[in-house]
Amino acid sequence: MTPTRVLICDDHAPFREGLRALLSTTTEVEVVGEAPDGRAAIAAALALQPDVVLMDLTMPGMSGVEATERVLARCPHIAVLVLTMVEDDEALFAALQAGARGYLLKGARKAEILRAVQGVVDGQTIIGAPVAAKLTTLLGARPRPAQTFPQLSSREREILILLTQQLTNGEIAAKLGLSEKTVRNHVSNIFTKLQVSTRAEAITTARAAGI
Template sequence: MIRVLLVDDHAGFRAGLRTLLATAEGIEVADEVSSGEQALAVVGRLQPDVVLMDLTMPGMGGVAATGKLVRDHPHIRVVVLSMSDDDDSVFAAMRAGARGYVLKGARRAELVRAVQAAADGEAIFGPAIAARLVGYFAGRESAEPALPALTRREREVLALMAERLTNPQIAARLGLSHKTVRNHVSAVFTKLRVNDRSEAITRARQAGL
Protein backbone atom coordinates (compact mmCIF):
# COMPACT_ATOMS: atom_id res chain seq x y z
CA MET A 1 0.00 0.00 0.00
CA ILE A 2 1.42 3.39 -1.04
CA ARG A 3 0.86 5.99 1.67
CA VAL A 4 0.36 9.54 0.40
CA LEU A 5 0.43 12.89 2.20
CA LEU A 6 -1.50 15.73 0.53
CA VAL A 7 -0.11 19.26 0.94
CA ASP A 8 -2.29 22.04 -0.46
CA ASP A 9 -3.86 25.16 1.06
CA HIS A 10 -7.22 24.67 -0.71
CA ALA A 11 -9.46 22.37 1.33
CA GLY A 12 -11.80 21.75 -1.60
CA PHE A 13 -8.96 20.66 -3.85
CA ARG A 14 -7.59 18.33 -1.15
CA ALA A 15 -11.03 16.78 -0.73
CA GLY A 16 -11.31 16.13 -4.46
CA LEU A 17 -7.82 14.70 -4.56
CA ARG A 18 -8.52 12.43 -1.61
CA THR A 19 -11.67 11.16 -3.31
CA LEU A 20 -9.81 10.54 -6.56
CA LEU A 21 -7.00 8.61 -4.91
CA ALA A 22 -9.43 6.59 -2.79
CA THR A 23 -10.57 4.85 -5.97
CA ALA A 24 -7.03 3.79 -6.90
CA GLU A 25 -6.00 0.30 -5.85
CA GLY A 26 -2.90 0.17 -3.68
CA ILE A 27 -2.96 3.84 -2.64
CA GLU A 28 -4.15 5.34 0.63
CA VAL A 29 -4.13 8.96 1.80
CA ALA A 30 -2.33 8.99 5.15
CA ASP A 31 -3.23 12.61 5.93
CA GLU A 32 -3.67 16.07 4.44
CA VAL A 33 -2.25 19.43 5.52
CA SER A 34 -2.49 23.00 4.25
CA SER A 35 1.07 24.32 4.43
CA GLY A 36 4.73 23.44 4.09
CA GLU A 37 5.25 23.95 7.82
CA GLN A 38 2.49 21.48 8.64
CA ALA A 39 3.91 18.95 6.19
CA LEU A 40 7.30 19.07 7.88
CA ALA A 41 5.64 18.73 11.29
CA VAL A 42 3.78 15.51 10.48
CA VAL A 43 5.95 13.76 7.90
CA GLY A 44 8.30 12.21 10.45
CA ARG A 45 5.37 10.60 12.27
CA LEU A 46 3.40 9.58 9.19
CA GLN A 47 6.33 8.35 7.09
CA PRO A 48 4.41 8.55 3.79
CA ASP A 49 5.88 6.99 0.67
CA VAL A 50 4.88 9.95 -1.52
CA VAL A 51 4.06 13.59 -0.78
CA LEU A 52 1.88 15.46 -3.28
CA MET A 53 3.07 19.05 -2.83
CA ASP A 54 1.55 22.30 -4.03
CA LEU A 55 4.03 25.09 -4.75
CA THR A 56 2.14 28.25 -3.81
CA MET A 57 0.95 28.28 -0.21
CA PRO A 58 0.90 30.82 2.62
CA GLY A 59 4.05 30.73 4.73
CA MET A 60 6.63 28.21 3.59
CA GLY A 61 6.17 27.51 -0.11
CA GLY A 62 6.33 24.14 -1.74
CA VAL A 63 9.88 24.51 -3.05
CA ALA A 64 11.35 25.30 0.37
CA ALA A 65 9.27 22.57 2.02
CA THR A 66 10.37 20.05 -0.61
CA GLY A 67 14.03 20.89 -0.11
CA LYS A 68 13.89 20.47 3.64
CA LEU A 69 11.73 17.37 3.49
CA VAL A 70 14.06 15.64 1.03
CA ARG A 71 17.14 16.57 3.06
CA ASP A 72 15.64 15.26 6.30
CA HIS A 73 13.80 12.25 4.82
CA PRO A 74 15.56 11.28 1.57
CA HIS A 75 13.54 8.05 1.28
CA ILE A 76 10.28 10.00 0.90
CA ARG A 77 9.40 11.00 -2.67
CA VAL A 78 7.89 14.39 -3.44
CA VAL A 79 5.71 14.95 -6.49
CA VAL A 80 4.72 18.55 -7.18
CA LEU A 81 1.08 19.09 -8.11
CA SER A 82 0.75 22.68 -9.25
CA MET A 83 -1.00 25.11 -11.58
CA SER A 84 2.38 26.60 -12.57
CA ASP A 85 4.10 25.23 -15.67
CA ASP A 86 6.76 27.93 -16.19
CA ASP A 87 10.45 26.99 -16.39
CA ASP A 88 11.34 28.72 -13.11
CA SER A 89 8.79 26.74 -11.12
CA VAL A 90 9.62 23.41 -12.74
CA PHE A 91 13.38 23.69 -12.33
CA ALA A 92 13.16 25.14 -8.82
CA ALA A 93 11.12 22.10 -7.79
CA MET A 94 13.60 19.73 -9.44
CA ARG A 95 16.56 21.42 -7.78
CA ALA A 96 14.79 21.12 -4.43
CA GLY A 97 14.55 17.36 -4.94
CA ALA A 98 11.07 16.75 -6.33
CA ARG A 99 10.83 13.41 -8.14
CA GLY A 100 7.92 14.46 -10.30
CA TYR A 101 5.86 17.39 -11.51
CA VAL A 102 2.23 17.12 -12.58
CA LEU A 103 -0.17 19.93 -13.41
CA LYS A 104 -3.41 20.33 -11.51
CA GLY A 105 -6.24 19.21 -13.72
CA ALA A 106 -4.34 16.12 -14.81
CA ARG A 107 -6.42 13.06 -15.58
CA ARG A 108 -6.89 10.47 -12.86
CA ALA A 109 -4.74 7.89 -14.65
CA GLU A 110 -1.89 10.38 -14.99
CA LEU A 111 -1.98 11.31 -11.32
CA VAL A 112 -2.19 7.70 -10.13
CA ARG A 113 0.72 6.80 -12.42
CA ALA A 114 2.76 9.67 -10.95
CA VAL A 115 2.19 8.42 -7.40
CA GLN A 116 3.03 4.83 -8.31
CA ALA A 117 6.14 5.78 -10.28
CA ALA A 118 7.46 8.04 -7.53
CA ALA A 119 6.92 5.31 -4.95
CA ASP A 120 8.97 2.99 -7.18
CA GLY A 121 11.82 5.50 -7.26
CA GLU A 122 11.18 6.84 -10.75
CA ALA A 123 11.06 10.47 -11.80
CA ILE A 124 7.72 11.29 -13.39
CA PHE A 125 6.44 14.34 -15.26
CA GLY A 126 3.10 15.14 -16.81
CA PRO A 127 2.99 15.35 -20.63
CA ALA A 128 3.04 19.16 -20.72
CA ILE A 129 5.99 19.34 -18.32
CA ALA A 130 7.86 16.55 -20.13
CA ALA A 131 7.49 18.42 -23.43
CA ARG A 132 8.83 21.57 -21.80
CA LEU A 133 11.84 19.70 -20.41
CA VAL A 134 12.60 18.09 -23.77
CA GLY A 135 12.49 21.48 -25.46
CA TYR A 136 14.70 23.05 -22.82
CA PHE A 137 17.40 20.40 -22.97
CA ALA A 138 17.24 20.13 -26.75
CA GLY A 139 18.19 23.78 -26.88
CA ARG A 140 21.14 23.17 -24.58
CA GLU A 141 22.50 19.87 -25.87
CA SER A 142 25.08 21.48 -28.14
CA ALA A 143 26.45 23.69 -25.37
CA GLU A 144 29.61 22.63 -23.59
CA PRO A 145 28.71 21.19 -20.18
CA ALA A 146 29.80 22.95 -17.02
CA LEU A 147 33.10 21.59 -15.70
CA PRO A 148 33.76 19.36 -18.73
CA ALA A 149 36.49 17.41 -16.92
CA LEU A 150 33.77 15.74 -14.87
CA THR A 151 31.56 12.93 -16.08
CA ARG A 152 27.80 13.48 -16.13
CA ARG A 153 27.40 11.43 -12.95
CA GLU A 154 30.17 13.38 -11.22
CA ARG A 155 28.42 16.63 -12.13
CA GLU A 156 25.19 15.25 -10.67
CA VAL A 157 26.98 14.36 -7.44
CA LEU A 158 28.64 17.78 -7.30
CA ALA A 159 25.30 19.53 -7.87
CA LEU A 160 23.79 17.62 -4.94
CA MET A 161 26.83 18.44 -2.81
CA ALA A 162 26.12 22.09 -3.61
CA GLU A 163 22.63 21.56 -2.16
CA ARG A 164 24.36 20.52 1.10
CA LEU A 165 23.32 16.87 0.82
CA THR A 166 25.43 14.33 2.67
CA ASN A 167 26.88 11.27 0.95
CA PRO A 168 24.08 8.98 2.27
CA GLN A 169 21.46 11.47 1.05
CA ILE A 170 23.13 11.67 -2.36
CA ALA A 171 23.19 7.88 -2.53
CA ALA A 172 19.46 7.73 -1.75
CA ARG A 173 18.65 10.46 -4.28
CA LEU A 174 20.60 8.83 -7.13
CA GLY A 175 19.96 5.21 -6.21
CA LEU A 176 23.66 4.47 -5.72
CA SER A 177 25.62 2.69 -3.00
CA HIS A 178 27.43 4.74 -0.38
CA LYS A 179 30.77 3.43 -1.67
CA THR A 180 29.99 4.54 -5.23
CA VAL A 181 29.10 8.03 -4.03
CA ARG A 182 32.33 8.23 -2.02
CA ASN A 183 34.28 7.28 -5.13
CA HIS A 184 32.51 9.96 -7.20
CA VAL A 185 33.17 12.60 -4.53
CA SER A 186 36.84 11.63 -4.45
CA ALA A 187 37.03 11.87 -8.26
CA VAL A 188 35.43 15.32 -8.15
CA PHE A 189 38.00 16.54 -5.62
CA THR A 190 40.85 15.16 -7.73
CA LYS A 191 39.66 16.55 -11.05
CA LEU A 192 38.83 19.99 -9.63
CA ARG A 193 42.02 20.01 -7.55
CA VAL A 194 40.20 20.93 -4.37
CA ASN A 195 40.67 19.71 -0.82
CA ASP A 196 37.16 19.58 0.58
CA ARG A 197 33.44 19.91 -0.11
CA SER A 198 33.41 23.66 0.54
CA GLU A 199 35.96 24.31 -2.21
CA ALA A 200 34.16 21.94 -4.58
CA ILE A 201 30.84 23.71 -3.96
CA THR A 202 32.47 27.06 -4.67
CA ARG A 203 33.76 25.74 -7.99
CA ALA A 204 30.33 24.35 -8.85
CA ARG A 205 28.62 27.67 -8.22
CA GLN A 206 31.25 29.59 -10.16
CA ALA A 207 30.58 27.27 -13.11
CA GLY A 208 26.84 27.85 -12.83
CA LEU A 209 26.18 24.18 -12.08
Protein backbone atom coordinates (compact mmCIF):
# COMPACT_ATOMS: atom_id res chain seq x y z
CA MET A 1 0.00 0.00 0.00
CA THR A 2 1.39 3.40 -1.00
CA PRO A 3 1.77 5.67 2.04
CA THR A 4 -0.11 8.97 2.21
CA ARG A 5 2.31 11.81 1.48
CA VAL A 6 2.03 14.60 4.06
CA LEU A 7 3.39 18.15 4.21
CA ILE A 8 3.59 19.74 7.70
CA CYS A 9 3.06 23.52 7.84
CA ASP A 10 3.60 25.16 11.23
CA ASP A 11 5.76 28.03 12.47
CA HIS A 12 6.92 26.19 15.61
CA ALA A 13 9.90 23.97 14.81
CA PRO A 14 9.53 21.79 17.93
CA PHE A 15 5.91 21.06 17.03
CA ARG A 16 6.86 20.16 13.45
CA GLU A 17 9.58 17.84 14.75
CA GLY A 18 7.21 16.19 17.21
CA LEU A 19 4.53 15.74 14.57
CA ARG A 20 7.04 14.31 12.10
CA ALA A 21 8.26 11.86 14.74
CA LEU A 22 4.68 10.86 15.56
CA LEU A 23 3.72 10.29 11.93
CA SER A 24 6.96 8.45 11.19
CA THR A 25 5.96 5.65 13.55
CA THR A 26 3.53 4.31 10.96
CA THR A 27 4.11 3.04 7.44
CA GLU A 28 0.76 4.49 6.36
CA VAL A 29 2.15 8.03 6.22
CA GLU A 30 5.25 9.54 4.66
CA VAL A 31 6.21 13.09 5.72
CA VAL A 32 7.60 14.64 2.51
CA GLY A 33 8.34 18.13 3.80
CA GLU A 34 7.86 20.96 6.28
CA ALA A 35 7.09 24.67 5.96
CA PRO A 36 7.44 27.35 8.67
CA ASP A 37 5.00 29.93 7.28
CA GLY A 38 2.15 30.46 4.83
CA ARG A 39 4.24 31.44 1.81
CA ALA A 40 6.61 28.54 2.32
CA ALA A 41 3.57 26.26 2.66
CA ILE A 42 2.34 27.31 -0.77
CA ALA A 43 5.76 26.84 -2.39
CA ALA A 44 6.26 23.44 -0.76
CA ALA A 45 2.77 22.23 -1.67
CA LEU A 46 3.25 23.20 -5.31
CA ALA A 47 6.70 21.64 -5.48
CA LEU A 48 6.07 18.43 -3.51
CA GLN A 49 2.44 17.76 -4.48
CA PRO A 50 1.57 15.98 -1.21
CA ASP A 51 -1.68 14.11 -0.68
CA VAL A 52 -2.36 16.05 2.52
CA VAL A 53 -1.19 19.38 3.94
CA LEU A 54 -1.35 19.66 7.73
CA MET A 55 -1.94 23.40 8.06
CA ASP A 56 -1.62 25.63 11.11
CA LEU A 57 -3.78 28.77 11.00
CA THR A 58 -1.58 31.28 12.83
CA MET A 59 1.70 31.64 10.95
CA PRO A 60 3.81 34.75 10.23
CA GLY A 61 3.41 36.63 6.97
CA MET A 62 0.34 34.79 5.73
CA SER A 63 -2.41 33.00 7.62
CA GLY A 64 -3.15 29.34 7.15
CA VAL A 65 -6.55 30.25 5.75
CA GLU A 66 -5.04 32.36 2.96
CA ALA A 67 -2.38 29.74 2.31
CA THR A 68 -5.10 27.10 2.05
CA GLU A 69 -7.02 29.19 -0.49
CA ARG A 70 -3.92 29.71 -2.62
CA VAL A 71 -2.81 26.09 -2.50
CA LEU A 72 -6.24 24.80 -3.49
CA ALA A 73 -6.62 27.39 -6.24
CA ARG A 74 -3.59 25.82 -7.92
CA CYS A 75 -3.91 22.24 -6.69
CA PRO A 76 -7.53 21.38 -5.82
CA HIS A 77 -6.63 17.69 -5.56
CA ILE A 78 -4.57 18.30 -2.40
CA ALA A 79 -6.45 17.77 0.87
CA VAL A 80 -5.83 20.39 3.54
CA LEU A 81 -6.28 19.30 7.15
CA VAL A 82 -6.10 22.16 9.65
CA LEU A 83 -4.18 21.33 12.83
CA THR A 84 -4.24 24.34 15.14
CA MET A 85 -4.68 25.74 18.63
CA VAL A 86 -7.42 28.09 17.37
CA GLU A 87 -10.94 26.86 18.11
CA ASP A 88 -13.16 29.91 17.64
CA ASP A 89 -16.17 29.79 15.31
CA GLU A 90 -14.85 32.33 12.80
CA ALA A 91 -11.60 30.42 12.29
CA LEU A 92 -13.45 27.15 11.74
CA PHE A 93 -15.86 28.61 9.18
CA ALA A 94 -13.08 30.54 7.44
CA ALA A 95 -10.96 27.42 7.09
CA LEU A 96 -13.83 25.34 5.72
CA GLN A 97 -14.85 28.10 3.33
CA ALA A 98 -11.25 28.25 2.11
CA GLY A 99 -11.55 24.59 1.18
CA ALA A 100 -10.01 22.75 4.13
CA ARG A 101 -11.41 19.23 4.44
CA GLY A 102 -10.71 18.84 8.13
CA TYR A 103 -10.15 20.74 11.36
CA LEU A 104 -8.33 19.27 14.36
CA LEU A 105 -6.99 20.90 17.50
CA LYS A 106 -3.38 20.44 18.49
CA GLY A 107 -3.28 17.86 21.19
CA ALA A 108 -5.33 15.38 19.19
CA ARG A 109 -4.19 11.82 19.71
CA LYS A 110 -2.04 10.05 17.15
CA ALA A 111 -4.87 7.68 16.19
CA GLU A 112 -7.23 10.63 15.62
CA ILE A 113 -4.69 12.44 13.44
CA LEU A 114 -4.06 9.32 11.36
CA ARG A 115 -7.80 8.71 10.91
CA ALA A 116 -8.26 12.33 9.89
CA VAL A 117 -5.40 12.18 7.38
CA GLN A 118 -6.90 9.10 5.74
CA GLY A 119 -10.41 10.53 5.96
CA VAL A 120 -9.62 13.74 4.09
CA VAL A 121 -7.75 11.74 1.45
CA ASP A 122 -10.93 9.70 0.98
CA GLY A 123 -12.94 12.90 0.51
CA GLN A 124 -14.50 13.07 3.97
CA THR A 125 -14.87 16.25 6.01
CA ILE A 126 -13.24 15.62 9.39
CA ILE A 127 -13.96 17.80 12.43
CA GLY A 128 -12.30 17.02 15.75
CA ALA A 129 -14.62 16.08 18.60
CA PRO A 130 -14.21 19.27 20.70
CA VAL A 131 -14.77 21.51 17.67
CA ALA A 132 -17.64 19.37 16.40
CA ALA A 133 -19.42 19.65 19.75
CA LYS A 134 -19.03 23.41 19.68
CA LEU A 135 -20.22 23.57 16.08
CA THR A 136 -23.30 21.50 16.89
CA THR A 137 -24.15 23.86 19.75
CA LEU A 138 -23.61 26.89 17.53
CA LEU A 139 -25.79 25.59 14.72
CA GLY A 140 -28.47 24.48 17.16
CA ALA A 141 -28.65 28.01 18.53
CA ARG A 142 -29.29 29.51 15.12
CA PRO A 143 -32.90 30.16 14.15
CA ARG A 144 -34.24 27.66 11.65
CA PRO A 145 -35.33 29.07 8.30
CA ALA A 146 -39.05 29.52 7.85
CA GLN A 147 -40.76 26.63 6.09
CA THR A 148 -41.86 27.31 2.52
CA PHE A 149 -45.67 27.58 2.27
CA PRO A 150 -46.40 27.08 5.99
CA GLN A 151 -50.11 27.27 5.18
CA LEU A 152 -49.93 23.82 3.56
CA SER A 153 -50.31 20.61 5.53
CA SER A 154 -47.56 18.00 5.28
CA ARG A 155 -49.74 15.93 2.93
CA GLU A 156 -50.45 18.96 0.75
CA ARG A 157 -46.74 19.76 0.56
CA GLU A 158 -46.07 16.16 -0.43
CA ILE A 159 -48.66 16.34 -3.19
CA LEU A 160 -47.35 19.72 -4.38
CA ILE A 161 -43.90 18.19 -4.79
CA LEU A 162 -45.40 15.39 -6.86
CA LEU A 163 -47.26 17.95 -8.94
CA THR A 164 -43.94 19.58 -9.83
CA GLN A 165 -42.85 16.17 -11.11
CA GLN A 166 -45.74 16.33 -13.61
CA LEU A 167 -47.61 13.38 -12.06
CA THR A 168 -51.33 13.07 -12.72
CA ASN A 169 -53.90 12.75 -9.94
CA GLY A 170 -54.12 9.02 -10.65
CA GLU A 171 -50.36 8.59 -10.46
CA ILE A 172 -50.20 10.56 -7.22
CA ALA A 173 -53.04 8.48 -5.76
CA ALA A 174 -51.23 5.25 -6.63
CA LYS A 175 -47.93 6.51 -5.24
CA LEU A 176 -49.41 7.64 -1.93
CA GLY A 177 -52.03 4.93 -1.53
CA LEU A 178 -54.92 7.38 -1.68
CA SER A 179 -58.09 7.55 -3.75
CA GLU A 180 -58.17 9.91 -6.70
CA LYS A 181 -61.01 11.81 -5.05
CA THR A 182 -58.87 12.45 -1.99
CA VAL A 183 -56.01 13.66 -4.18
CA ARG A 184 -58.39 15.97 -6.10
CA ASN A 185 -59.55 17.45 -2.80
CA HIS A 186 -55.97 18.04 -1.69
CA VAL A 187 -55.09 19.62 -5.04
CA SER A 188 -58.11 21.91 -4.74
CA ASN A 189 -56.98 22.96 -1.26
CA ILE A 190 -53.48 23.61 -2.56
CA PHE A 191 -54.85 25.86 -5.32
CA THR A 192 -56.87 27.82 -2.76
CA LYS A 193 -54.00 28.25 -0.32
CA LEU A 194 -51.50 29.24 -3.01
CA GLN A 195 -54.08 31.48 -4.69
CA VAL A 196 -53.69 29.83 -8.08
CA SER A 197 -56.26 28.32 -10.41
CA THR A 198 -54.34 25.77 -12.50
CA ARG A 199 -51.76 23.03 -12.05
CA ALA A 200 -49.33 24.99 -14.21
CA GLU A 201 -49.62 28.01 -11.92
CA ALA A 202 -49.17 25.83 -8.84
CA ILE A 203 -46.04 24.25 -10.34
CA THR A 204 -44.62 27.64 -11.31
CA THR A 205 -45.25 29.00 -7.81
CA ALA A 206 -43.68 25.96 -6.18
CA ARG A 207 -40.56 26.06 -8.36
CA ALA A 208 -40.13 29.79 -7.76
CA ALA A 209 -40.06 28.99 -4.03
CA GLY A 210 -37.37 26.37 -4.54
CA ILE A 211 -39.54 23.23 -4.42
